[in-house]
Amino acid sequence: MTGQGDKMESERFLRSVINASPNAVITINESGDILIFSRMAQAMFGFSEEEVLGKNVSILMPEPDKSLHDGYMRRYLETGKARIIGRARPVSARRKNGDAFPAVLHISEFEISEPDNDERIFVGFIEDVSRQKATERRLEDTQLQLQHAGRIGAMGEIATSIAHELNQPLTAAASLAGAVSLTLKKKTFDGKEDALALIDDAVSEIRRASGVIKQMRDFLRNRETERALHSINRIVEESCLIALIGAETDGVMVASALDDHAGSAMVDRIQMQQVVVNLIRNAVDAMQGTQNKQLTIATASAGDYVEMRIADTGSGITDEMKKRLFEPFATTKEDGMGIGLSISKSIVEAHKGEIYAVDNHPAGTIFVVKLPAAKEDA
Amino acid sequence: MTSKGKVFLVDDDVAVQRGVSALLKAADYDVTVFPSGDAFLDAMSGLDLGGAVLLVDVRMPGIQGLELQEKLRADGVSLPVVVMTAHGDIAMAVRAMQNGAASFLEKPFTVDEVTAALDRALDPAMSGSGAASPAPAALTARIDTLTPREREVMVEIVKGGANKEIARTLDVSPRTVEVHRQKVMTKMEAGSVAELVRMGLALGLIA
Numbered sequence: 268m269t270g271q272g273d274k275m276e277s278e279r280f281l282r283s284v285i286n287a288s289p290n291a292v293i294t295i296n297e298s299g300d301i302l303i304f305s306r307m308a309q310a311m312f313g314f315s316e317e318e319v320l321g322k323n324v325s326i327l328m329p330e331p332d333k334s335l336h337d338g339y340m341r342r343y344l345e346t347g348k349a350r351i352i353g354r355a356r357p358v359s360a361r362r363k364n365g366d367a368f369p370a371v372l373h374i375s376e377f378e379i380s381e382p383d384n385d386e387r388i389f390v391g392f393i394e395d396v397s398r399q400k401a402t403e404r405r406l407e408d409t410q411l412q413l414q415h416a417g418r419i420g421a422m423g424e425i426a427t428s429i430a431h432e433l434n435q436p437l438t439a440a441a442s443l444a445g446a447v448s449l450t451l452k453k454k455t456f457d458g459k460e461d462a463l464a465l466i467d468d469a470v471s472e473i474r475r476a477s478g479v480i481k482q483m484r485d486f487l488r489n490r491e492t493e494r495a496l497h498s499i500n501r502i503v504e505e506s507c508l509i510a511l512i513g514a515e516t517d518g519v520m521v522a523s524a525l526d527d528h529a530g531s532a533m534v535d536r537i538q539m540q541q542v543v544v545n546l547i548r549n550a551v552d553a554m555q556g557t558q559n560k561q562l563t564i565a566t567a568s569a570g571d572y573v574e575m576r577i578a579d580t581g582s583g584i585t586d587e588m589k590k591r592l593f594e595p596f597a598t599t600k601e602d603g604m605g606i607g608l609s610i611s612k613s614i615v616e617a618h619k620g621e622i623y624a625v626d627n628h629p630a631g632t633i634f635v636v637k638l639p640a641a642k643e644d645a
Numbered sequence: 646m647t648s649k650g651k652v653f654l655v656d657d658d659v660a661v662q663r664g665v666s667a668l669l670k671a672a673d674y675d676v677t678v679f680p681s682g683d684a685f686l687d688a689m690s691g692l693d694l695g696g697a698v699l700l701v702d703v704r705m706p707g708i709q710g711l712e713l714q715e716k717l718r719a720d721g722v723s724l725p726v727v728v729m730t731a732h733g734d735i736a737m738a739v740r741a742m743q744n745g746a747a748s749f750l751e752k753p754f755t756v757d758e759v760t761a762a763l764d765r766a767l768d769p770a771m772s773g774s775g776a777a778s779p780a781p782a783a784l785t786a787r788i789d790t791l792t793p794r795e796r797e798v799m800v801e802i803v804k805g806g807a808n809k810e811i812a813r814t815l816d817v818s819p820r821t822v823e824v825h826r827q828k829v830m831t832k833m834e835a836g837s838v839a840e841l842v843r844m845g846l847a848l849g850l851i852a
Contacts, residue, residue: 430734435658437753438661438752438754443664445671448756468663472660
């Protein structure tokens, strides 16, 4: 009798502990039938305990897990290979009203050994992270908007150079067409071949102009991030095209040292271009007042990382400034907003990379960007 | 066919060299192309500069259009200069005009614009002086018809400001600046921004 009383006492105690848990606690047997459905679980899913006791736990899941769950359990019971047990993992859960929500699920198991009942029980602890996710998404949106603003800012700073870059092919095309027109008006017209060659040239110059526009538009588009495998050299080359417009006319000597084996990384191409464009424009600006203007752009493979280095021979960065370099609005430029480097840092860090500045010798600064290298077999 | 004059074209862009020289040849000018200001300076001693005009881009690697113009002036070379600029570079073109350039052209330009600018520069009556063709009295009469706001807008245009910058400077909308700009061009009887700048300089609107 005392044994019976102890058991009831300990069950009450257990139930109190379960109901006091801030996470939803749900236990199921080997068939997936729900045995315990804690108070927090009732609040989270909207089911009362009576509604779910004895039902298959898959009613708490959206598709495709809903249909696959029995299979998951069977495989585990047969092979003993756990895919989810013992670690927390993000899942999608489903409330009574049908709404799916993001959750973090942690599963433990234990065995009940009784004379005529030998069974494994699984305990799930579930945390509703929909609020967290919403906050993260808002933060991400804000960052994307900030990055977009940064790209527009970068473009604004080089607007004159862009006008020049566009007007060259347009001038050539308009002039070629004008030459054809004048030639055709002449009474002694005999240069059909010449005229055709001029027209062909005009068309190819118009293409050149539209190529410039397309590149600018890609860069300026406000967009979702898309990560894919990209060659780091390719990204640097494309960025140079955008960033170096007009740089030569500012008297800057550009050298590139791209390592053929620099490799690839999983990155968002436009975001990474933004980082490189920004660093190159900064480097060019840093050399405005100096006699020796040497810009060196290098890539390399460095262990598990791919590396980009943008080196200038400008006035360098004071130790005081180095501390605040990546903080927003910490600018030394008269017309700059000071958000370029802080945006670059947030982009690089979102890619699990690093960005930092070191002194160049004898003068100037080297900005280093390191990104996790993509595995060759991936 | 008699040549309408000699043109020394200086531009670093190969396509522009080909396009503009084809255009000028078709318009009966005698064209020689130089890929840079330095190349022109190197070749200059062997050139006959009489009856010639220098058509030069303001933005190039190496010696730029303005420096080339200043160097020629410092060396006492009297060669009329027409500068070419991309949109947004008007301020640079204005400086070229202040330094005595005969005219400037905004790229891309039409046949009529370029021939008008070259012919004006080649006209011996015009060379060297850089003065505006209408008599100063006529210009003063025209500018007196401008409202104070229109006059302000004209000063900003002559300084090389784009509509947006002028709007910011005067604290009005870009649309308003556009309207004033039209009025200014009409009242001043200016066919191009280059002409308006020339008038502005003749009137001493900017230093």
